[in-house]
Amino acid sequence: MRLLSALRHEDIEEYIRYLPGIEVLNIVENKRSLLDALSSGKYDLVMISKDLPGSEEMDLLIEVLVSEEFKGQRVVYLYGEYDSYCDEFIKFLFNHGIYDFYVGEEITSKDIERLIFKPAGRERALCYYKSHYDNELNTVFAGQKNKNKRLFKGKSLINFGFGSLLKINDMRNPLERxxxxxxxxxxxxxxxxxxxxxxxxxxxxxxxxxxxxxxxxxxxxxxxxxxxxxxxxxxxxxxxxxxxxxxxxxxxxxxxxxxxxxxxxxxxxxxxxxxxxxxxxxxxxxxxxxxxxxxxxxxxxxxxxxxxxxxxxxxxxxxxxxxxxxxxxxxxxxxxxxxxxxxxxxxxxxxxxxxxxxxxxxxxxxxxxxxxxxxxxxxxxxxxxxxxxxxxxxxxxxxxxxxxxxxxxxxxxxxxx
Missing domain, CATH: 3.40.50.300 (P-loop containing nucleotide triphosphate hydrolases)
Structure with a gap:
């Protein structure tokens, strides 16, 4: 699989790099670089985070990603922590045929692998949405057992029972700038x-x-x-x-x-x-x-x-x-x-x-x-x-x-x- 990551999360990207089945992993740091990478190469999957910096509007960027020019390219969207704009944006993703998304401050290694290797489809995505983004329910729906999730500790990867992997928005926002x-x-x-x-x-x-x-x-x-x-x-x-x-x-x-x-x-x-x-x-x-x-x-x-x-x-x-x-x-x-x-x-x-x-x-x-x-x-x-x-x-x-x-x-x- 050729994967383009626009997540801006070093530990998640490092984990993805060593997953079996990932032949190419390219990483971009902002919206302009994402557009440049898309125009110069072809990818099977693009993973994008709400935190990706850049002056381009995210909804316009999504429309580019699902345009005819990039037909056959799947998109995974990590929204991060739920907020008042989340539901409307998820509906926007539905309307553009994007069913692989994740809402929540923390994400496990199993969730990452599921998003990459097991496309959700409209039915499963709709159940996830109606559950108000119950990630435990989403894991069960995907047919995966909720165990042996992995946790990063420094640069090592260890098994940690029911533990979570990473905070998507980990310490991104101090109490004041x-x-x-x-x-x-x-x-x-x-x-x-x-x-x-x-x-x-x-x-x-x-x-x-x-x-x-x-x-x-x-x-x-x-x-x-x-x-x-x-x-x-x-x-x-x-x-x-x-x-x-x-x-x-x-x-x-x-x-x-x-x-x-x-x-x-x-x-x-x-x-x-x-x-x-x-x-x-x-x-x-x-x-x-x-x-x-x-x-x-x-x-x-x-x-x-x-x-x-x-x-x-x-x-x-x-x-x-x-x-x-x-x-x-x-x-x-x-x-x-x-x-x-x-x-x-x-x-x-x-x-x-x-x-x-x-x-x-x-x-x-x-x-x-x-x-x-x-x-x-x-x-x-x-x-x-x-x-x-x-x-x-x-x-x-x-x-x-x-x-x-x-x-x-x-x-x-x-x-x-």
Whole structure:
């Protein structure tokens, strides 16, 4: 079977990849890529999720999928959690001959295999609809025993009795959309922190966007971004295409990276930045802004529009005083209650860490929190151009780094490993 996946769910797609009978599995990340893939290849089955990003309307996309041009190609639709629009949309699928669909926040491996290999037909789909999407009933109707469902645990696949496999919308929507600015008046590992944080959030299932506006645009090195994306930021601004930036930028699963040309020092304009930020944050669960080192107008705007600010220190006393001077310059734009002071590249047992920590305490500033990362810069140089992050590569020898990162995720209102 030739299968095209537009699910945006790494674990489900990884499971499908190793199913017997799947000869070809191609994966797309947005609606435009889906249309491009359809025009360049022929598939037996297309699996699509409601969460697929893109400016194209989903009902129009469905009409394309079932058009005469793609006759004989079956469609499976994962709706996700039931909401007030669900029933009308399922009726729409019925009217277009799509009977293989799934409604529910969680899905089992048996359900995935049934959707792929056992087409439902109108009668079974109608029973599923009338049962108000009773997935246990749907499994029985399909003639499958409700046992030995599989559960992903890390990257391993294990049997787990009656357990469920995955949450389709797992942690996709935080209680509020987060905008996190990362600021510093000196080179203290700000971009390295943004690199790791953005990966961690996206791995947890959040639709994450990283806006890199630091001079030199180092995100290109960290994420091994192809040169084809280097002029995208300038092109987007010059052609007033702000709303399309997330459809066209560098993507890795549910992580979007917006950055300029490697090595360029020029800063984008304030108005352009605000337009980009608005278009990005409305489509992202979490937006991280890697600001320019020092206090620029864009740094000030980032702080004004953020939910949290990460003020990155290291154990250098000169850098400490430069950061404190920046806070004085910010004046009323600095809000300590939403600022986490982050001591980076530190050893909590060292005298230098204790000195910086005590200076922060004695400053009298009521920071939201004081956090630290023991070795944020570790193996950073070796991992450039590899597509990996230090958080991914950390092993037993760096448990302290992993726990520090997870603690920071908790402080930001999300959940670590």
């Amino acid at each position: 987060l905008i996190i600015s990362i600021i510093s008046n000196q080179a203290t590992g700000k971009s390295h922190t943004a690199w790791n944080l953005s990966y961690c959030f996206s791995k947890l299932g959040y639709a994450t966007s990283l806006i890199n506006i630091d001079r030199g645009y180092s995100a290109n090195l960290f994420f091994d971004i192809d040169e084809v994306y280097y002029n995208l930021l300038d092109f987007t601004i010059k052609n007033n295409m702000y709303k399309d930036i997330l459809d066209n930028c560098f993507r890795r699963r549910n992580l979007s990276v917006i950055t300029g040309k490697l090595g360029v020092e020029e800063e984008i304009g304030s108005e352009d930045f605000l337009k980009l930020l608005y278009c990005i944050r409305t489509k992202s669960d979490i937006t991280i802004i890697d600001t320019r080192t020092g206090l620029s107008e864009l740094t000030r705007l980032s702080i004004k529009n953020s939910i949290y600010d990460l003020l990155v220190f290291d154990c250098d006393i000169m850098h400490f005083h430069m950061n404190m001077s920046m806070l004085e310059e910010l004046k009323d734009d600095f809000v300590p209650e939403k600022t986490i002071a982050l001591i980076n590249n530190t050893n909590v047992r060292s005298s230098s860490h204790k000195f910086i920590y005590n200076e922060l305490i004695n400053s009298g500033i009521s920071f939201k929190d004081i956090a630290f990362i023991s070795s944020c810069g570790f193996i950073g140089y070796e991992l450039m151009h590899t597509g990996l992050t230090p958080y991914q590569a950390a092993a037993d020898g760096y448990k302290g780094f992993l726990s520090d990162m997870d603690s920071l995720l908790d402080r930001l209102g999300t959940k670590g490993r």
